[in-house]
Amino acid sequence: MKPSTSIQDYLKRIYELTENGSPASTNDLARELNIKPASVTGMIQKLANEKPALLEYQKHQGVTLTSAGKKAALEVIRHHRLLETWLVQTLGYSWDEVHEEAERLEHVISEDFERRIAAALGHPLRDPHGELIPTADLKMPLDDSTPLSALRKNQTGKILCIKGADADLLRHLDELGLTPNAMIEVTDYSPFDHNLTIKVEKKTHVLGLSVTSKIFIEQK
């Protein structure tokens, strides 16, 4: 059976929160889902006890996805990212507007719809923010990007992805020309505050860590 919309959202958030390798905590999940921690506990207990369990769970230790859970999560993420790409390309959404729309559509489109937009888009590898799109057989491609925050003076690269930015930051980055595919060069680094001075399209900007850690680069 296809998981409910609620469950799909849980799985997607857990996928994201566990990408760093460590389990997702009840509180983090509650924050990301805008649901009270007590309710999250109830749901993760349920998901961990399903016939093919979707989660690995030990009290007070957080959760990780089983392979069944990961597959279900990648299904939703593929829908989300294909939808974002498609909304931008065919309906003129800007990249800071698409998220919410995709957040609702992702749960209701058919597999046929998924195939049609994937084909219409030429089976894209990344969504408008540069995030990798899981393949049709639900594998997440390897991510070979480096956070901009790891670059130093005179290093250059192409922006691959903006991760975890809210709509305000996305609009700001758009104004600065810091969008996927932009070529950038680091011209200075301040070890005290981790500020990076970068050049993009002939213009120079100084970016703090809270920004540079959200921009991902393909190094030259």
Place this chain on the structure above:
Amino acid sequence: MKPSTSIQDYLKRIYELTENGSPASTNDLARELNIKPASVTGMIQKLANEKPALLEYQKHQGVTLTSAGKKAALEVIRHHRLLETWLVQTLGYSWDEVHEEAERLEHVISEDFERRIAAALGHPLRDPHGELIPTADLKMPLDDSTPLSALRKNQTGKILCIKGADADLLRHLDELGLTPNAMIEVTDYSPFDHNLTIKVEKKTHVLGLSVTSKIFIEQK
């Protein structure tokens, strides 16, 4: 507040069932919604008692939409028909495939999405089946069509709409060339069984009442 998906489906069905002027019965509604009559009674009582009531209801007498209910119904119907049009035009769905997809999407698209597809399609008047699309200000345009079943020998017209046909019939009509915009001519009428003989694209077909009553014509 936006009505729930369930409520939207109730309102849409009630709109359709009351187009003939008479109230929708509990049983008819239950059949259309695939929900047990007892559950329908519960829901219509609830909807009739909301602050601005969505339904007019008297025990054992069926329901009609209030103006608030009609507005909410037209909102869903507009979504549905725009979506069908758009899925056919941009993703290559055939007209017999789109219904189910639109049935789910109609509840989750934003008003912004609605405006974007309406604009992208050039504010169409009819969906792929020829059904009238409610306007952006939620009025249903006047329907000036006549059922094919009302035509007689030597009368001609253009097909405007196929109403209430299931996917199988839609595919069949498609094969016969009986799609919106096709020009047809009635060459014979049998008063005994109400069969009509019609000519479309040089071919002749004999259609029973259960078919001719679902095809609507703009008379010449």
Place this chain on the structure above:
DNA sequence: AAAATAATTTAGGCAAGGCTAAATTTTACA
């Protein structure tokens, strides 16, 4: 005009997925 049948409503229940308040565990830190 009964009696039978059909339609509708009532009553009681259930599952999903939330919430609050209270209890418990873990972690932090003085």
Place this chain on the structure above:
DNA sequence: TGTAAAATTTAGCCTTGCCTAAATTATTTT
């Protein structure tokens, strides 16, 4: 190392929207 704070879980409750079985009302048939 003991305690305070933070995180998590438990317990009990609520709403939505569905169900079945039984009761009631309306409609047909005889």
